[in-house]
Amino acid sequence: MQATLTQTISFEGVGLHSGKPVRMDVHPAAARFGIWFKRTDVSDADNMVRAIYSAVGAKPLCSELTNDAGVGVSTVEHIMAALAGCGIHNALIELDGPEVPIMDGCSADFVRAIVEVGARKQAARLYAIEVLSPVMVEENGAMAMLTPAGGLEIDFHIEFPDAAIGRQHMALDMRNGTFVRELSDSRTFCRKADIDMMHDNGLALGGTYHNAVVVDGDDVLSPGGLRHADEAVRHKMLDALGDLALAGAPILGRYTGVRAGHAMTNKLLRKLFANPSAYRFVPCTPEQAARLPGVGVRKADLALVA
Numbered sequence: 001m002q003a004t005l006t007q008t009i010s011f012e013g014v015g016l017h018s019g020k021p022v023r024m025d026v027h028p029a030a031a032r033f034g035i036w037f038k039r040t041d042v043s044d045a046d047n048m049v050r051a052i053y054s055a056v057g058a059k060p061l062c063s064e065l066t067n068d069a070g071v072g073v074s075t076v077e078h079i080m081a082a083l084a085g086c087g088i089h090n091a092l093i094e095l096d097g098p099e100v101p102i103m104d105g106c107s108a109d110f111v112r113a114i115v116e117v118g119a120r121k122q123a124a125r126l127y128a129i130e131v132l133s134p135v136m137v138e139e140n141g142a143m144a145m146l147t148p149a150g151g152l153e154i155d156f157h158i159e160f161p162d163a164a165i166g167r168q169h170m171a172l173d174m175r176n177g178t179f180v181r182e183l184s185d186s187r188t189f190c191r192k193a194d195i196d197m198m199h200d201n202g203l204a205l206g207g208t209y210h211n212a213v214v215v216d217g218d219d220v221l222s223p224g225g226l227r228h229a230d231e232a233v234r235h236k237m238l239d240a241l242g243d244l245a246l247a248g249a250p251i252l253g254r255y256t257g258v259r260a261g262h263a264m265t266n267k268l269l270r271k272l273f274a275n276p277s278a279y280r281f282v283p284c285t286p287e288q289a290a291r292l293p294g295v296g297v298r299k300a301d302l303a304l305v306a
């Protein structure tokens, strides 16, 4: 069965790119609605933006959605991961600016609010996207791949020259609230040299040592250090879940990412949907539904979220 929120949840923060304040209200929505963003600050053009892979444009550092009128919403991946990871299929997300608030650089605030109000089951069948044959994209030594599996699994490898990150690998079956417990509080990370360059170029103006883990060689510069020794690869898995949620339905398959990023996961989805023999939409059997990321999330799991 599909699910939505029991009530509206609200957030105030700043945009990663602009550094400007933004308010976000996530409202319950009807069955089969899907996930849509609404730009309440836009009144002279279509202000509804669907959370779907085919609306993703090219913006560095994050996933940005744009509708046919050119109205966009950026940095959608952490709220998308939170909704998918908590089993919310239908929601209307109102924003009074062009970006989802970055909060502390992960999905923890969103997850806490979703789990606190809880999910409401809806009388509509849940469909999933079953991966039938392997699909892969490769570019400059990076790779992303989907292969058949009974539920959603995420397997990620990263490698950075900075010793504070280095080489990390993690693989998780996303069932039983795994996302909430293992991934939701892992923050975006970046290298000091990159953040300096971005600020010099007027990018990531909302990026601070409090909403990203900033590393420089051996050192973690953000106050309080890391939440997990392998926080970086966990965040990449969080991003992957959020980007995969733009498929429009839960995926039954194994995602493998090697140094992959938002653009590569989007290319992977486009390649999957361009090949009708590689996937099919299936009504979830109870066994399949029980393996989806949002099933089995409990309030007690919040004690494990930083």
Ligand SMILES: [Zn+2]
Pocket (backbone or CB within 6 Å): 077, 078, 188, 235, 239
């Ligand atoms: Zn991210």
